[in-house]
Amino acid sequence: MVDWNEYAEKYEAVQAGDPIHVRAVEAIAEKVEVSDEGRLLDLGCGTGDVTSKVLEKLPRVKVIGVDPAANMRKVYLKRFGGNPDIEARDGDGLSIPVEDSSIGCVVSHIALHHVLPEKRADCASEIARVLKPGGKLVYADCFTGMVGPLSDRRRQDDIVDRQIGWAKYCLNHGANEKAYVLIRSIPLILAADGEYPTVPEVWIEHLESAGLIDIKLSPIEPAEFGMKIIEAFRI
């Protein structure tokens, strides 16, 4: 399992070189919908790449960053230090530390694949709980092309091919550190050791069961590496 506390100080620089990361963060910010009075919640906020991009578009929005890793929250707060409208809270996808129906928009980027498969439904319900009626979820993550048992050779090939393809793409763009991270995470995904990416349809089904509607799925290019965005609304 990745220790996010260890990774916090170098995280931003590693991700900044990867054009897919940059495009995903931009695409999330473009899809954010929140009224002037509404609050935005960045679930698994890390060091604040998504929050930062949203603030470029909506400089007055109030943001709550939620993350279980204390060091990621520390770097997040340092990045937005002095902005009284930004706060960081300890929590995760199963326990979001805000009141019911209090959030206009939940954004989440490459965080919810850390939620255990048997807890995904609870996570979807927790997101639905915190959204205001009409509120929006913008959830981007790296998804797989198939589901199956850990020993399934087709699943193993799918994971290895995606990670290696993405790593090569990063190397071609000079993002060497990100390429190494992608390669190092292969055994973690193969063994389901803290990394549980699945097909987007699994999450869409849980979100629908939690009462979210108008669900839309779009790819981040190049699509073959599995980065996709799910948009959904609370009734």
Ligand SMILES: C[S@@+](CC[C@H](N)C(=O)[O-])C[C@H]1O[C@@H](n2cnc3c(N)ncnc32)[C@H](O)[C@@H]1O
């Ligand atoms: C790859 S980083 C993504 C950070 C940030 N969202 C970004 O776009 O750069 C994954 C983050 O998810 C957090 N995380 C781990 N498990 C989580 C969970 N169950 N729910 C929410 N966030 C989680 C980690 O602490 C880490 O900060």
